[in-house]
Amino acid sequence: MTHVEDELNSQPECWTRAAEEAGRHRDALPGPGERVAVVGCGTSYFMAQAVAALRERAGQGETDAFAASEFPHGRSYDRVLALTRSGTTTEVLELLGALKGRTRTTAVTADPGTPVMTAADDLVVLDFADERSVVQTRFATTALTLLRAHLGLHADSVVADARTALAASLPRGLVGCTQFTFLGRGWTVGLANEAGLKMREASLSWTEAYPAMEYRHGPISVSTEGTATWMLGEAPDGLAEQVRATGARWIEGALDPLAELVRVQRLAVAVAAARGLDPDEPRHLTRSVILAP
Numbered sequence: 147m148t149h150v151e152d153e154l155n156s157q158p159e160c161w162t163r164a165a166e167e168a169g170r171h172r173d174a175l176p177g178p179g180e181r182v183a184v185v186g187c188g189t190s191y192f193m194a195q196a197v198a199a200l201r202e203r204a205g206q207g208e209t210d211a212f213a214a215s216e217f218p219h220g221r222s223y224d225r226v227l228a229l230t231r232s233g234t235t236t237e238v239l240e241l242l243g244a245l246k247g248r249t250r251t252t253a254v255t256a257d258p259g260t261p262v263m264t265a266a267d268d269l270v271v272l273d274f275a276d277e278r279s280v281v282q283t284r285f286a287t288t289a290l291t292l293l294r295a296h297l298g299l300h301a302d303s304v305v306a307d308a309r310t311a312l313a314a315s316l317p318r319g320l321v322g323c324t325q326f327t328f329l330g331r332g333w334t335v336g337l338a339n340e341a342g343l344k345m346r347e348a349s350l351s352w353t354e355a356y357p358a359m360e361y362r363h364g365p366i367s368v369s370t371e372g373t374a375t376w377m378l379g380e381a382p383d384g385l386a387e388q389v390r391a392t393g394a395r396w397i398e399g400a401l402d403p404l405a406e407l408v409r410v411q412r413l414a415v416a417v418a419a420a421r422g423l424d425p426d427e428p429r430h431l432t433r434s435v436i437l438a439p
Contacts (some may be wrong), residue, residue, distance in 0.1 A: 150348065150425045155159040156282040158308045159285075160275045161291040168295035174231035174252050175296050179207050180224040187215045187237055189282040189343060190289075197227070197293050201219035203332065204297045212334070214238045228253045231277065231285040233260030242266050254292070256285045280428050282308030283349045283411050286340065287404055294404075307405035317397060321416050325366065327394075328350055328410070329358040331387065334379040334403040339380065343411040348425040349417035358382050361389075369394040376410065378403045423434045 161308065166424045176182045184194035191213045198211035212218070214228070214237040226249055230238045233255040242251050242265040253266035256276035263269060275288035294300040326345050330338035335357050340402065342355035356365055359382055362374075366388065369375060373394035378386075399406040418425045 147231065148415065148424070148426045149277070149279040150283060151415055153265075153277045153279055154246070154408065155312055157284045157287055157408055158274075158305050158312070160284050160288040161300075161305050161413040163274055163313055164272065164288045164292040165295040165300045166420050168292050168300075171270045171292070171332050173295065174270050175293070176201070176206070176209075176227060176252070178205075179220070181207055181223075182209045182225050182227060182273055183223045184209065184227045184229065185217055185218065185238065186212070186229040186424060187214050187243060189286045189340055192336045192340035192343065193229055193286050193290050194227075195339065196290055196333045197336075198228075199333035199336065200294065200299060200391075203349065203411065204299060207215070208299060214241045217241050219244070223249055225250045225252060225267050227251075228262070228290055229283060229286075230254070230262055231256045233262035235255045237264050238262065254289050256397045257355075279426055281344065281414075281425055283408075287407065290404065304402045304404060307401040308408050311405040311408040312412070314409075316413055316416060317395075320374055320395070320397070320413060321420050323395065324352065325368070326353045326356045326374045326413075327351065327361070327369070328378060329361055329375065329381075330378045330403070331358050331380065331382070336379045337403050337407050339374065341407055344407075344411055344414045345417065347428045348414035349421060349423060349427065351414075358385060361385065366392065376406075378406050382389055 183196045186194045194211040198209040201209040214232045251266045252268040253262045254270045255262050258271045275285045328338040328341040338355040342353040345353040347353040369392040371393040375389045376397040378399050
């Protein structure tokens, strides 16, 4: 079993623990009414998109998401929340350094022995969700589970759905598709972006991701036989029928969207295996992007 497979299979246990521990991290995480920016790189940026949408929908306060390298320094925030598995990513550390003494910062990380421990004002360490793999699975989903629980949006059914996602067979023939499109709405747009990234990283697949309503505005034109279009969350009326009319395959996400992401993680590993690729050794990638001075 690859590191990626081992780590993605451990997600239900990690989610349960994160939900249980959310209360003790309350003071380190954004409070109601705070104006917040959530930042990250790669997978963590897409989780930031999901968190921002969830927090605003919950009425907790204005919340934006940015890639750490694109943070708008001219804007004012009560807190900046940084998601960083490794705690060593250059763009995140540089941003936290620039904000020191000006804006309160919180870092959610997996490794307590890294520079982010002194770069941020407040810390949440999810070391039980750390990973050996380059391709992120459990840290990202565990961090999102922690924040869903902090917002009062986590339920035991989410963990049950994750177990289903790990146990149930993938749809027949899906591994043989040549192109994958992932769609989301609201907070699941970030999950759709992450689903596409997982497929690219692990299996070198041609993947795209869009807000579901935007799919009709051009991207559907490339859908054809061999295309799989996967909806994370509730689909807009009529979209499934329009996709099927192109000859593409429509995958309706019936589980909690975060559990659907686990199914995509499994698909990425399965496609990698079918193509003779090692998902533990993704092309041109390292576990953390550390830039030379």
